Amino acid sequence: MYSLQLLLALGCLFGCRLVTAQVDAHCNSVEEPPTVKYMIYPVNGMNQTQNSKNEDFIKSIIGQDTVLDSYTSESEGLLWWFTYMNAGQACLLMKNKTEILLADEIDKYPDGELDRLPRVAPRAPEFTSQNKAVAELVVLSQPKTVPDYTKLQNYVYNVNAGQGTYIYIVEEGIDVETDDLDSKVNQYIFSKTKQKSGNQDDSEDGHTTCVASKAAGKNFGVAKKAELVSVKTSISDPRDISSIFDQILSDVQKKKRQGKAVINLSWGVAPPSNGVVPQHWLIAARHLRKLMNEEDVIVVGSAGNHRQYPGRENIDRYPKIFAADDFPIINVGNTLANGNANKYSQIGPKLHVWAVGTDITCASAKRKDPNKPWSPDRKNYGTSFAAPQVAGLLAYFLSLDTVPFSTKHGTLALNARNFMRDRASYQRGGPGGIANVAWNLVTEDQNKPTS
Numbered sequence: 001m002y003s004l005q006l007l008l009a010l011g012c013l014f015g016c017r018l019v020t021a022q023v024d025a026h027c028n029s030v031e032e033p034p035t036v037k038y039m040i041y042p043v044n045g046m047n048q049t050q051n052s053k054n055e056d057f058i059k060s061i062i063g064q065d066t067v068l069d070s071y072t073s074e075s076e077g078l079l080w081w082f083t084y085m086n087a088g089q090a091c092l093l094m095k096n097k098t099e100i101l102l103a104d105e106i107d108k109y110p111d112g113e114l115d116r117l118p119r120v121a122p123r124a125p126e127f128t129s130q131n132k133a134v135a136e137l138v139v140l141s142q143p144k145t146v147p148d149y150t151k152l153q154n155y156v157y158n159v160n161a162g163q164g165t166y167i168y169i170v171e172e173g174i175d176v177e178t179d180d181l182d183s184k185v186n187q188y189i190f191s192k193t194k195q196k197s198g199n200q201d202d203s204e205d206g207h208t209t210c211v212a213s214k215a216a217g218k219n220f221g222v223a224k225k226a227e228l229v230s231v232k233t234s235i236s237d238p239r240d241i242s243s244i245f246d247q248i249l250s251d252v253q254k255k256k257r258q259g260k261a262v263i264n265l266s267w268g269v270a271p272p273s274n275g276v277v278p279q280h281w282l283i284a285a286r287h288l289r290k291l292m293n294e295e296d297v298i299v300v301g302s303a304g305n306h307r308q309y310p311g312r313e314n315i316d317r318y319p320k321i322f323a324a325d326d327f328p329i330i331n332v333g334n335t336l337a338n339g340n341a342n343k344y345s346q347i348g349p350k351l352h353v354w355a356v357g358t359d360i361t362c363a364s365a366k367r368k369d370p371n372k373p374w375s376p377d378r379k380n381y382g383t384s385f386a387a388p389q390v391a392g393l394l395a396y397f398l399s400l401d402t403v404p405f406s407t408k409h410g411t412l413a414l415n416a417r418n419f420m421r422d423r424a425s426y427q428r429g430g431p432g433g434i435a436n437v438a439w440n441l442v443t444e445d446q447n448k449p450t451s
């Protein structure tokens with residue numbers, strides 16, 4: 001049991017409103033409408049008796065007409081309720097019900113062996129070539145012995161090309177009305193807040209569609225035969241953050257995609273200034289950890305583009321800052337095609353590998369701006385577009401007849417990270433270059449300079 005004091009302290013560490021609102025010892029507040037959004041976390045979501053008691057209690061405080069949403073995980077039980085309250089109601093809830101952890105007001109945050117499909121019998125690796133490919137793809141198959149990428153024009157890759165693997169694009173929806181992604185997206189997962197939002201790309205300027213095409217697009221993508229899963233979510237809403245990775249977890253388990261799935265996260269959220277990890281990120285981190293360490297799913301994230309901001313040289317956002325051996329997310333930085341680091345790309349000990357993310361070409365979202373003529377491709381820059389290439393490259397490695405790193409259950413994600421960092425990348429950018437740029441292991445025998 002938590003004492004009242006502890007609950008209040010926790011609530012306030014997470015930035016509770018109770019301290020600032022005019023609430024007396026009996027929770028009498030100035031009459032105000034219940035307009036503040038709250039996440040309410042049960043202490044033990046598996047106890048259904050307790051859950052329904054708690055729910056009745058919440059209803060008795062908020063009334064029957066107020067929204068009360070919740071999310072129940074298939075493996076962990078009830079994870080949260082969401083509702084609107086005023087300060088007096090929040091106070092009553094905390095005071096009366098010590099089994100509920102009233103964590104937060106929602107707008108507070110700134111920003112064994114695997115059960116795999118049988119693999120085809122080993123055969124000699126067969127390579128294919130995309131001629132006159134975009135520079136970032138050329139650089140991925142740049143042999144170590146050809147230091148100047150401009151001597152190459154082709155993207156050379158194993159014909160498996162990600163076949164039988166799945167890349168979950170966790171963002172704001174993918175526009176498939178572009179040739180590059182035609183028939184690439186066969187599954188849609190919607191977060192709690194995006195249930196009714198439709199399939200289209202809602203991201204600013206078609207960011208998500210661009211990302212998706214870098215991972216697996218036919219022309220612009222790395223893993224040309226991987227399937228994309230559009231995981232449409234709101235990246236700043238605690239309801240989605242604390243449930244979306246659980247939804248992916250259930251999907252991977254149901255479809256038995258262990259060892260065949262890669263998640264791309266091309267966004268991040270800045271930690272609150274008090275440095276205390278909020279409850280919904282603790283939950284998200286727990287699910288991500290399960291995905292990586294128990295379900296053998298690889299998670300790739302972008303390093304972030306804020307190096308030029310004071311104090312933000314190093315990777316500093318959730319979930320990338322959780323990176324560690326027991327949280328083996330792979331963080332990707334952005335270089336120019338010549339291998340020099342982009343000056344905006346964040347660095348530091350939590351950065352693992354780089355890929356070309358400057359002046360990249362990708363698919364545009366067709367209907368994004370009806371007033372502008374649509375062009376089937378566009379230029380862009382940012383770690384957002386480097387990360388999906390590494391996600392694609394890992395899907396590619398997973399599809400090879402012999403996966404080039406250990407896929408031992410429980411260690412696959414960590415091995416993938418170490419392999420990317422230490423083997424499937426090498427330093428470019430000439431003497432003094434810092435960037436170990438991602439590489440698909442292709443050698444000069446397979447990819448001869450053309451000029």
Ligand SMILES: *[C@@H]1O[C@H](CO)[C@@H](O)[C@H](O)[C@H]1NC(C)=O
Binds near residue numbers: 047049050053
């Ligand atoms: C579930 O909660 C009830 C109280 O509502 C409690 O009496 C019971 O012991 C709990 N069960 C478990 C398994 O914790």
Ligand SMILES: *[C@@H]1O[C@H](CO)[C@@H](O)[C@H](O)[C@H]1NC(C)=O
Binds near residue numbers: 060061092095096
């Ligand atoms: C518990 O809530 C009820 C209203 O639902 C209120 O009348 C009562 O005073 C509260 N108890 C405490 C200890 O705050």
Ligand SMILES: *[C@@H]1O[C@H](CO)[C@@H](O)[C@H](O)[C@H]1NC(C)=O
Binds near residue numbers: 169264266301302383
């Ligand atoms: C992949 O992750 C990067 C970095 O987090 C992001 O910028 C990009 O949009 C993501 N791509 C997809 C397809 O979600």
